[in-house]
Amino acid sequence: MSTYLPFAGALLFGYLLGSIPFGLILTRMAGLGDVRKIGSGNIGATNVLRTGRRGLAAATLLLDALKGTAAVLLACWVAPEFGVFAGLGAFLGHLFPVWLGFRGGKGVATYVGVLFALSWQAGLVFAVVWIAIAAISRYSSLSALVATLAAPLFVWWQGSGSYALALAAMTVIVFVKHRANISRLLSGTESRIGAK
Numbered sequence: 001m002s003t004y005l006p007f008a009g010a011l012l013f014g015y016l017l018g019s020i021p022f023g024l025i026l027t028r029m030a031g032l033g034d035v036r037k038i039g040s041g042n043i044g045a046t047n048v049l050r051t052g053r054r055g056l057a058a059a060t061l062l063l064d065a066l067k068g069t070a071a072v073l074l075a076c077w078v079a080p081e082f083g084v085f086a087g088l089g090a091f092l093g094h095l096f097p098v099w100l101g102f103r104g105g106k107g108v109a110t111y112v113g114v115l116f117a118l119s120w121q122a123g124l125v126f127a128v129v130w131i132a133i134a135a136i137s138r139y140s141s142l143s144a145l146v147a148t149l150a151a152p153l154f155v156w157w158q159g160s161g162s163y164a165l166a167l168a169a170m171t172v173i174v175f176v177k178h179r180a181n182i183s184r185l186l187s188g189t190e191s192r193i194g195a196k
Helices: 002-018 022-029 045-049 054-078 080-095 108-118 120-137 140-158 161-177 179-187
Strands: none
Touching: 002 054, 002 080, 022 045, 022 054, 045 054, 054 080, 054 108, 080 108, 080 161, 108 120, 108 140, 108 161, 120 140, 140 161, 140 179, 161 179
């Protein structure tokens, strides 16, 4: 049993780091109140953007990604095999933060942060796929969903089976969290990038 304790510790460390609700913190510091009371009620960058403050949204996006990156890199500094557990923990922490009644964001920014820390090449693949789908469809949600499918496949192709498995699990969760977006995509009512 004690053999698994360090891995559980890495998962918990990542969870606590990932559960920091930067979107909520930044909007409150800016005097905008509780971001959960506007738009989708989400704490992520997309909902922060609905406040009209692009700078805050960009900062939220960056910090939500960096907490995933930091979790992986700090855990790897202790032992390389802990990185993927800390990354998974950070992702889960963002989605289900203990401080907010386990109601967090949709996880894409933190997913990307974890991805770049585990494999910067896969991170670039994600970025290229996202940009390509966004340019064609102008749907941010569709771009993210397709990119999260591409990332674990690329990591598996690289030969990193354990990383690919963790990322595949994260991809499934991203799809579940985006089920409302998927429904709107199928019905043709999803908002496009740049739409008023």
